[in-house]
Amino acid sequence: MRAKYVMSEVFLGLWRNISMTVAMIITMAVSLTMLGAGLLLYNQVDVIEEYYQTNLEVVIYLERDISQEQIDQIESDLLSNDLVAQVQFESQEEAWKRFQDTFEESPDLVASVDPSVLPPAFRVKLKDINDADQLIAEYAEREGVSQATNQKEILQQVFDILGGAQRLTLIVALVQGVAALMLVANTIQVAAYSRRREVAIMKLVGAPNWFVQAPFVLEAVFAGVIGALFAFGTLVASKIFVIDGQFEDLFQLMPPVEWNSVLLLLPILAAISAVISAVTAWITLRFNIRV
Amino acid sequence: MIQLEGVTKHYPRSNRPSVEDVNVHIDKGEFVFFIGPTGAGKSTIIKLLLREEVPDKGKVVVNDKDVTKLRRWKVPAYRRTIGCVFQDFRLLPNRTAAENVAFALEVIGKPRSVARRVVPEVLELVGLGGKEHRYPHELSGGEQQRVAVARAFVNRPLIMLADEPTGNLDPDTSIEIMRLLDRISRTGTTIVMVTHDSNIVNQMRRRVIEIENGQVIRDQARGVYG
Structure with a gap:
């Protein structure tokens, strides 16, 4: 009986104030979409890091005129090094083959490169890629070595871009979130005003405080959950049409954004949104409906 | 039943009427008028009894409980023991x-079956039998006040507060409402009524407490408006 009364008041309240309700839901949806995107990026950085951690190598490029003895010497030194897990020699011919594979789709580029300019190299897998600098320091200046590079440094730029995007989404989420919460507070005030007769009578006859407050808090929670559903819909659509659709090629360079992590956002966003909306409504009521 | 001990309440930031060192004792089942000019502080006393306000000084004791020390979440339960009607x-x-x-x-969680049984009874009691399904705008002022009295009485409160209940009614209708309150009083309910309707006070001949400038200047059993 009471539950029915509370629910009918919730929907009546939202309907009576429909333009504000819509504004509240839209703002929340935008905020939560950004929050969801930020969380996905955060997760994605971890996934990429883990993925490359096991595949990253230090590449030691050799002089083209290096002698076979020098090569053998470097190889045996590398193999006896404690940091090193695996060593693979790549001759000029192999380097040329790899180059052709990498730029398979750009025959002009391949044609313009003379196979003899590609240096032979050692591709070294480390036990821990974070020790790369130490190894590079040891080998970079050695005779017969032209250059030693750490692939992680190249990847670092990708991380920087992702990190920047993540910060941007979180800032937008925060700003929109503040706007959304102000709209919640505003909506609750208007609702409290339009229901002031009922509220006054309820307090007079001794309805418990939670009961007086319930319709308002639930209004905010309802709007919050609807906002979360819209945000989730937007994120799912982005996954289908952007990540797996139009920009599929781009995203194939890195490990995919998993469906699992997208789906996990629904309960997370809904819970965050519901709790924060409820708390905002409740605090607003403490100032508007005094006992 | 009701005891005001040295009750003082000021509103420093508004010109709402304040009360100053009010000492009143009201027994169970009494019928008491608070009278006095507008702005004397009569309605402030009602607010203090309802615990809408807390006094700056003094105690408000109702049913042996100090209302001023009531925790916020216990206020609703306290208010269920009080019925209230307004102008x-x-x-x-x-x-x-x-x-x-x-x-x-409903709002205090009574099941619907109780409402179905009790509501027609109490509407009959206030003389609105047959008009249960009318909306307020279809009822006269006196009838609307009867509905309000029925609502205040439906939980069988120990105390009924009435803040100028006849203020919007013509003299004949006022007398009918007073008869109704008198009948409720005879069930053992304590009635505290704020009014400045001299006719009613003079006809009823009940205890009269006169307030002026927030202070009790007269407390007389079977009094008149003066």
Whole structure:
């Protein structure tokens, strides 16, 4: 009986104030979409890091005129090094083959490169890629070595871009979130005003405080959950049409954004949104409906 | 039953009437008028009894409990022991007479079966039998006040507070409402009524407490308006 009364008041309240309700839901949806995107990026950085951690190598490029003895010497030194897990020699011919594979789709580029300019190299897998600098320091200046590079440094730029995007989404989420919460507070005030007769009578006859407050808090929670559903819909659509659709090629360079992590956002966003909306409504009521 | 001990309440930031060192004792089942000019502090006493306000100094003891020390979450339970009617009736316009009365039961969690049984009884008691399904705008002022009295009484409160209940009614209707309150008083309910309707006070010949500038200047059993 009471539950029915509370629910009918919730929907009546939202309907009576429909333009504000819509504004509240839209703002929340935008905020939560950004929050969801930020969380996905955060997760994605971890996934990429883990993925490359096991595949990253230090590449030691050799002089083209290096002698076979020098090569053998470097190889045996590398193999006896404690940091090193695996060593693979790549001759000029192999380097040329790899180059052709990498730029398979750009025959002009391949044609313009003379196979003899590609240096032979050692591709070294480390036990821990974070020790790369130490190894590079040891080998970079050695005779017969032209250059030693750490692939992680190249990847670092990708991380920087992702990190920047993540910060941007979180800032937008925060700003929109503040706007959304102000709209919640505003909506609750208007609702409290339009229901002031009922509220006054309820307090007079001794309805418990939670009961007086319930319709308002639930209004905010309802709007919050609807906002979360819209945000989730937007994120799912982005996954289908952007990540797996139009920009599929781009995203194939890195490990995919998993469906699992997208789906996990629904309960997370809904819970965050519901709790924060409820708390905002409740605090607003403490100032508007005094006992 | 009701005891005001040295009750003082000021409103420093508004010109609402304050009360100053009010000492009043009211027994169970008494019928008491608070009279005095507008702005004397009569309604402030009602607010203190309802615990809408807390005094700056002094104690408000109702049913052996110091209301001023009541925790916030216990206030609703306290208010269920009190019925209250006002000059402006305070009915919900979109609910019928019966629904208005039932509302008071619903919101404190009484099952619907109780409302179905009790509401017609109490509407009959206040003389509105047959008009249960009328909306407030279809009722006269006196009838609306009867609905308000029914709502205040439906939980069988120990105390009934009435803040100028006849203020919006013509003399004949006022007398009918007073008869109704008198009948409720005889069930053992303590009645505290604020008024400046001299006719009513003079006809009823009950205890009169006169307030002026927030202070009790007269407390007389079977008094007149003066």
